[in-house]
Amino acid sequence: MPTLTRYLGKSATDLLNSAPFSSWVFSKSVDDDLAEKRINYSCESEEFDFVCDSDDRITTIFLTSGLFAYQEIDLPIGSSRNDVIAAFGKPSRSGQPSVDPILGEYGAWDRYDLVDYSLHIEYRVDVDQVKMVTLMVPTVVP
Template sequence: MDSFITEYLGKTAEILLTSSRFNLWNFERSVDEDLPERSINYVCDDHGFSMTCDSDERIHAIFLTSDSFHPDFFDIPFASSRSKVLSIFGEPSRSGRAHHDPILGEYGAWDRYDWVRYSMHIEYQPHADTIRRITLMRVDVVP
C-alpha cells in the first residue's frame, strides 16, 4: 500500500507544508517540551490531518481521521469495514480488540501492517464497523 502521503515520512515538515497539495491548509503548530524527547505537532482540523515530528522537524507519524479527511488523498475509504481492510491487505502484523480505558474512553479494534519503509495502524470505530483513524509511521518509531 503506497500513497503519496507516505513519501513525506522522514522528510521535514516544511516540505509537506509548502507542497502544492497542502500549502493552502491551515496548520496549527505546537511543541511538547515536557516529554522525554521534544515533539513538534502540526494539526489541520479542517481536513482531519495531523503529523508529529521529531526535534529536527522530520515527520515520524501522520494521522488521518475519518471525521473530515479528504478521501481523494488516500486509497482506503473510511467507510470500509474491518473485513474489507483484511481482504485488501491480508493478515495484519499485529491486531488488538476493542476496549474501554477508564480515563481515555472507548477504543475500537485495530490492525497494524508493517512494511519495509513504514507501518500503517488502522483503528476502527468503537461501536461501528468503519475506520476511525489511520496512522502512518516511520519504521524506527513504531511502538
C-alpha cells in the same frame, strides 16, 4: 497504496509547501516535556495531523477525515475491518476494542509493518468502519 508515506522522515516544510497542504491552516505546538521533543502540526478543518521529531522531520501522520483516510488506503468509504484485511492481508499486529479509564473507548485496530513504514488502522467502536489511518516511521511504532 498510501501516497503520504513519501513525507515520512522528511522535513515538515516539504509537506507544508506542497499542494494541497500549502493552502491549509496548521497550528503548531511543541511537547518539550517528554523524553524526546515532539513537534505537532494540526489542521482541524481537514482533520489532518502530523508529528515531527526534534529536527522537524515527520515521524507520524494521522488521518481522521473519512474521505482522506479512505483515499490514502485506496478503499471505499465505509469499508469494514474485513474489507481492510481482504485488501492488505494478515496484519502484523491487531487489537480488540478496549476501554482506557482515562482516555475512554477505543475501537479494534490492525497494524501492517512494512519495510519503510507502518500502517495502523483504527476502527470505530459503534460500527465496523475505519475511524483513523496512521502512518509511522518504524522507529516510533509502539
